[in-house]
Amino acid sequence: MDKRTIGGRITDMINPIAVKEMRQAVKSRLIIWVLMLFLLIQLVVIIVVLVFSKEFDDFNAGPGVFMTILSILLGTCLLFIPAITALRLASERSDSNLDLLFITTLRPRHIMWGKLVAAVILTLLFFSACLPFMTLTYLFRGLDLPSMFILLGLDFLVVVLSIQGSIMLAACPGGLIARGIRFLFGLALLVAAFGYTIAISGAMLFGGIGSSLTTWNFWGPALTIVACIFLLIGLLNVLSVALVSPPSSNKMIGVRIYTLFLWIASMVIIAVWMSVIPRGRFLEEIIYSWSACAGIGACILLFISICERQEWGLRIRRTIPQNIFLRLPAFLLYTGAAGGVLLSVLIMAASFLIGFFVVIALGKDPDDEFVRMLPYSAFYFISYALTALLIKRIFFKRVTFFGLPIAIALVLLIAGTAFPVIAAFLLKKGAWYDTSELWLICNPFVMLAEYRTFWHEAMLFSGIWCAVISLIMLPWFVKQFRSFKPLKITKTEIEDTTDERELSKVSA
Amino acid sequence: MHVQVVNLKKHFGRTKAVDDISFDFSDGQIVGFVGPNGAGKTTTMQIISTLDTPTAGDIYLNNVSVVQYPEKARRLVGFMPDSLPTHRDITVDDYLDFFARAFGIRCNRRHKVVEGIEEFTNLLGIRDKFLKTLSKGMKQRVSLARALIHDPGVLVLDEPASGLDPRARIELRELLKALSEQNKAIIISSHILSELAEICDSAVIIERGKLLKAGTLDEITPSQAHCTVLIRTIGKLKDLYKKMLQTPTVIDARIVGTSVEVEIDGSEEETADLIEMLVNDGYRIVEAKHVRAGLEDIFMQVTKGELN
Numbered sequence: 001m002d003k004r005t006i007g008g009r010i011t012d013m014i015n016p017i018a019v020k021e022m023r024q025a026v027k028s029r030l031i032i033w034v035l036m037l038f039l040l041i042q043l044v045v046i047i048v049v050l051v052f053s054k055e056f057d058d059f060n061a062g063p064g065v066f067m068t069i070l071s072i073l074l075g076t077c078l079l080f081i082p083a084i085t086a087l088r089l090a091s092e093r094s095d096s097n098l099d100l101l102f103i104t105t106l107r108p109r110h111i112m113w114g115k116l117v118a119a120v121i122l123t124l125l126f127f128s129a130c131l132p133f134m135t136l137t138y139l140f141r142g143l144d145l146p147s148m149f150i151l152l153g154l155d156f157l158v159v160v161l162s163i164q165g166s167i168m169l170a171a172c173p174g175g176l177i178a179r180g181i182r183f184l185f186g187l188a189l190l191v192a193a194f195g196y197t198i199a200i201s202g203a204m205l206f207g208g209i210g211s212s213l214t215t216w217n218f219w220g221p222a223l224t225i226v227a228c229i230f231l232l233i234g235l236l237n238v239l240s241v242a243l244v245s246p247p248s249s250n251k252m253i254g255v256r257i258y259t260l261f262l263w264i265a266s267m268v269i270i271a272v273w274m275s276v277i278p279r280g281r282f283l284e285e286i287i288y289s290w291s292a293c294a295g296i297g298a299c300i301l302l303f304i305s306i307c308e309r310q311e312w313g314l315r316i317r318r319t320i321p322q323n324i325f326l327r328l329p330a331f332l333l334y335t336g337a338a339g340g341v342l343l344s345v346l347i348m349a350a351s352f353l354i355g356f357f358v359v360i361a362l363g364k365d366p367d368d369e370f371v372r373m374l375p376y377s378a379f380y381f382i383s384y385a386l387t388a389l390l391i392k393r394i395f396f397k398r399v400t401f402f403g404l405p406i407a408i409a410l411v412l413l414i415a416g417t418a419f420p421v422i423a424a425f426l427l428k429k430g431a432w433y434d435t436s437e438l439w440l441i442c443n444p445f446v447m448l449a450e451y452r453t454f455w456h457e458a459m460l461f462s463g464i465w466c467a468v469i470s471l472i473m474l475p476w477f478v479k480q481f482r483s484f485k486p487l488k489i490t491k492t493e494i495e496d497t498t499d500e501r502e503l504s505k506v507s508a
Numbered sequence: 509m510h511v512q513v514v515n516l517k518k519h520f521g522r523t524k525a526v527d528d529i530s531f532d533f534s535d536g537q538i539v540g541f542v543g544p545n546g547a548g549k550t551t552t553m554q555i556i557s558t559l560d561t562p563t564a565g566d567i568y569l570n571n572v573s574v575v576q577y578p579e580k581a582r583r584l585v586g587f588m589p590d591s592l593p594t595h596r597d598i599t600v601d602d603y604l605d606f607f608a609r610a611f612g613i614r615c616n617r618r619h620k621v622v623e624g625i626e627e628f629t630n631l632l633g634i635r636d637k638f639l640k641t642l643s644k645g646m647k648q649r650v651s652l653a654r655a656l657i658h659d660p661g662v663l664v665l666d667e668p669a670s671g672l673d674p675r676a677r678i679e680l681r682e683l684l685k686a687l688s689e690q691n692k693a694i695i696i697s698s699h700i701l702s703e704l705a706e707i708c709d710s711a712v713i714i715e716r717g718k719l720l721k722a723g724t725l726d727e728i729t730p731s732q733a734h735c736t737v738l739i740r741t742i743g744k745l746k747d748l749y750k751k752m753l754q755t756p757t758v759i760d761a762r763i764v765g766t767s768v769e770v771e772i773d774g775s776e777e778e779t780a781d782l783i784e785m786l787v788n789d790g791y792r793i794v795e796a797k798h799v800r801a802g803l804e805d806i807f808m809q810v811t812k813g814e815l816n
Contacts, residue, residue: 008615016609020602027638028597088596100589100654103557103582104610248561313561314575398521487576 016106017114018121024088025122031084038076038126042069042133049140062142067202069137070155073130074201077123077159078194079187082166085119086186089170090179093244108245109254112167112237119163127156144210151201151209154222157229158197162190164236171243216276227269231262250316252308252335256343259301260333263294263347267354284359288370291355295374298347299381305340306389306405312336312484320486331484337389338480348378372455373447379462380444384409384416386469393476416442509535509570509584509661509693511556516565518551518717525551527717528565533695533710535661538688540708541697542807548717549697550590553664556695557587569662583611586655590667592647593639593654600642600650601626601635604657611658621657629653629683645676652683663687665696669703681707705803713807721806728806734759736799737779740767742792751789757782769799 011019025031049065101111134152137143169186172178212218238258245251270290274283312320316334321327332343352374359366388409396404417440424439438454440446441461446454511533518526526548533539543549554560556567558578567574574581595603604625608618626632629649634642639650648668655663665684669677677700684707688694695712698704704711711728713721721728741748745763752761752770757778760771772778776798783796 008618012609012615016606019609020598020606023602023606024595024597027599027602092595099559100587100607101610103559103585103587104607104658105579105582105612106610246559314566315561315578318576400521 015110015114015117017101017111018117021088021115021118022121025118031122034076034080035126035129038072039129041072042130045069045072046133046136061140062137063205065140066134066137066143066148067198067205069130069133070151070201071198073126074155074159074194074197077126078162078197079190081119081123081126081159082162082190083187085115085163086166086170086183089115089167090183093170093173099246102246108249109237109241111244112171112241115167116160116164116237119167120160123156123159123163127152143205146213147205147208147210150213150222151205154225155197155201157226158193161229161233161236162193164233164240165189168236168240168243171240173243220273220276224269224273227265231265234258235262248313248315250319250335252305252340253333255304256301256333256340259297259343259347263297263351266290266294283362284364284367287355287358288367291351291370291374294351295348295378298344298351299378301347302341302344302381302385303406303409305337305344306385306392306409307402308335308337308340310337310393310480314487317485317487320484322486327484327486331481334484336480336484338477339484341385341389342477345378345382348382352378372459376459376462377444377447379466380447383462383465383469384412384444386466386473388412390469390473413444417444509691510568511662511693511695512568513552513556514566514568516552516555516567517563518548518555518560519563524717526555526562526714529714529717529719530565531712531719531722533693535691535693536688537710538684538694538696538708540701540704540711540803541695541714542701542704542711542803543697543714546716547714549714550666552714553587553666553695553697556662556664557585558582559587583658584660585662585664586658586660588651588655588663588665588668590670592644593651595639598639599636600631600639603639603650604631604653607654607657613658621659625653625656628686629656630679643676645672645679648672648676648680649683652680656687661692663692663694665694667698668696669698669700677703701804701807708803711803711806725803725806734771734773735775735779737770737772737782738764738767738795738797738799739770739783739786739793740795741786742794744791748786748791751786751791755782755785767795 045065045068049061053061053065102108134148138145138148166186169182172182174182209218235258238254242251242255267290270286273286277283312334320334321330331339332346333339355370355374356366359370385405388405391408391412392399392405396408420439420442438457440449440454441458444462446458513529513531516526516529517524529548529552541549541553551560555562556569556574558574558581561575566576569581569584572580572584574585593603598606601622604622605618608622613621623632626635629652631646631649631653634646639647642650652665652668655665668680668684672680681703684694684696688707696704696708705725708725710724711721712719713728739748745766745768748768749761749763752758752768757773758770759773762769770782772782779796779798783793786793
């Protein structure tokens with residue numbers, strides 16, 4: 001077996017996108033120049049330290065030089081690699097190049113994973129190019145190897161997260177202006193990530209993580225952060241897959257399944273923390289925070305869901321399960337507005353109820369603020385979302401713009417929060433202090449405020465609004481579920497029907 | 509390979525991009541897909557290529573539904589869009605190798621397939637060049653090679669000749685003819701109707717998403733009560749012209765270069781009588797050519813050339 005065959009067989013097993021991206025990377029002059037420059041700067045830094053540093057003579061130059069080299073490494077890997085990956089993807093996305101991949105056997109998830117894997121391999125290349133210099137800093141004293149490797153490991157994960165974030169931003173559709181804004185936004189995020197990572201890494205290194213490596217105080221937060229980074233990378237990945245998937249595909253199924261996974265995984269993390277930390281007030285607050293975060297996540301899913309399709313194409317319908325018991329979960333997980341809204345509401349309700357009953361199980365009374373804030377804030381957001389959907393269905397039925405329901409919800413939100421207050425201001429001739437709290441009744445954030453006298457009215461209002469709009473939308477939900485039916489066409493039927501059809505014959 | 513487009517509809521909101529069109533074509537045929545801008549050509553082609561789904565109707569490639577079984581259909585169809593490949597830092601060979609991998613073609617076979625395609629599309633000489641450095645004609649050949657990489661039975665070409673210089677057009681035409689001889693079913697959309705007429709044996713004409721005509725060029729040519737014949741003789745050009753004007757079956761005649769274009773009241777029978785008469789009268793006829801209505805004429809006659 002010749003080398004070419006062995007190599008070919010190995011690369012056959014790798015994602016074709018990753019192979020292509022790596023080939024592009026090694027043939028890119030820009031990347032080669034950056035790598036050379038990267039090595040040169042590190043070499044100069046080491047030489048400068050060796051020749052001029054006083055700390056070197058004191059056998060304590062290690063941490064300083066390590067941080068300098070780490071800054072160069074992170075500067076390259078956190079700014080250059082995500083930017084180049086995103087620019088390349090955005091450029092392919094703007095042409096029909098990405099569309100062409102959809103008529104191959106590759107799936108959108110292969111495309112997105114391939115991009116990530118290629119960028120991660122490139123990052124590993126830069127990290128490995130840096131390792132000889134990093135090892136040298138160990139010889140400068142003042143550093144221990146475990147600290148170095150742990151810091152490098154954590155920073156590597158941050159770089160991977162940044163790359164995935166950049167890929168997601170680049171996967172968003174839009175014109176030149178939208179892409180420009182996204183690029184600037186992404187760049188700002190990367191610069192912020194660079195700053196924070198350097199600061200945290202420095203704090204960890206100079207704080208002496210080496211001494212705490214055998215304690216839960218280090219590993220607990222560290223493992224939680226690692227788990228959160230992995231979960232976030234996964235979320236960004238499924239979002240980017242949904243963004244590049246063709247309109248006719250079941251775009252949201254991955255996002256919804258992953259959201260459920262994320263929700264369960266976050267519960268597991270909380271359960272682990274509950275088992276290791278002593279019982280007390282802090283424990284309840286963790287549970288409340290989890291419920292609130294899960295609720296916010298579900299709320300985001302709710303607003304994305306109202307923008308989704310209200311009828312399923314033939315390609316999706318052929319995959320709908322025939323079994324009615326499987327069809328119900330499929331309805332919640334498949335792309336589609338009604339299923340998404342229901343799933344979001346279910347997650348919101350479950351997050352609140354789990355939080356509520358876990359606190360009771362701990363022998364405590366659930367906090368008033370928790371009981372008040374979470375469900376009623378959810379009622380407000382559900383009401384706004386469903387009202388926007390209703391308006392879209394009645395007045396803009398033919399408009400196909402994806403983000404229209406969110407735009408309507410935003411307009412409603414602005415109108416609901418600002419207009420009553422402005423009206424009150426005008427009616428009271430500019431006397432803000434004399435304005436009744438009732439003018440704030442449409443503001444969904446009112447539950448977060450300390451307007452204790454106003455809570456009952458707001459609860460009543462949001463509850464009634466949510467109930468009424470849900471009742472109005474109920475026939476739509478039923479109709480959506482009824483129309484969620486699989487196709488019943490077999491190959492034999494295809495052949496029979498095509499024979500009967502009258503075709504305009506091109507053939508002579 | 510037999511391609512059946514059956515009652516295809518595609519609506520974007522109120523706009524009916526494709527409105528209940530049906531036609532079919534088979535291997536060895538080159539079909540010109542003709543229509544004004546916004547007629548629904550690209551939409552139909554994208555549905556054939558599984559890039560989009562119809563609102564109703566279906567397309568069958570050898571009885572494989574592109575809606576029901578897009579994964580199977582993708583292996584049967586090669587699509588060449590109107591835009592050219594723009595990947596950075598990638599050579600022609602790597603680009604084709606990548607698409608071969610994307611179609612799941614394994615190591616040893618992949619090298620042979622890519623090399624074979626490069627040879628067929630005359631890309632061997634530029635296989636190590638970067639895509640960015642290629643001319644439009646070369647990129648078009650790369651795009652065609654990409655569409656052929658998995659040896660599809662159906663080839664869908666959206667405006668393949670747009671922006672190409674005459675030499676590149678001729679090269680593309682020759683490649684398409686060779687592909688047709690390899691029993692591939694080819695459908696091409698183009699605005700350059702004279703180009704299409706030279707390579708297509710059939711045409712489908714659509715306007716505002718509706719099918720106007722479909723069939724072989726002979727079939728879709730509107731029937732006429734008279735025909736036009738171009739007659740070239742040795743000498744006596746003016747005599748021939750005058751003679752034609754005096755002949756009762758001739759409606760009109762005019763001198764075109766070294767020939768006389770004659771419009772005859774009747775069909776082939778009357779044409780044969782006229783030529784026989786001229787030979788008997790001592791005219792030395794070198795050429796008598798039936799002037800058929802070109803694709804452009806047909807297109808102008810059956811469409812109003814309006815946009816949606």
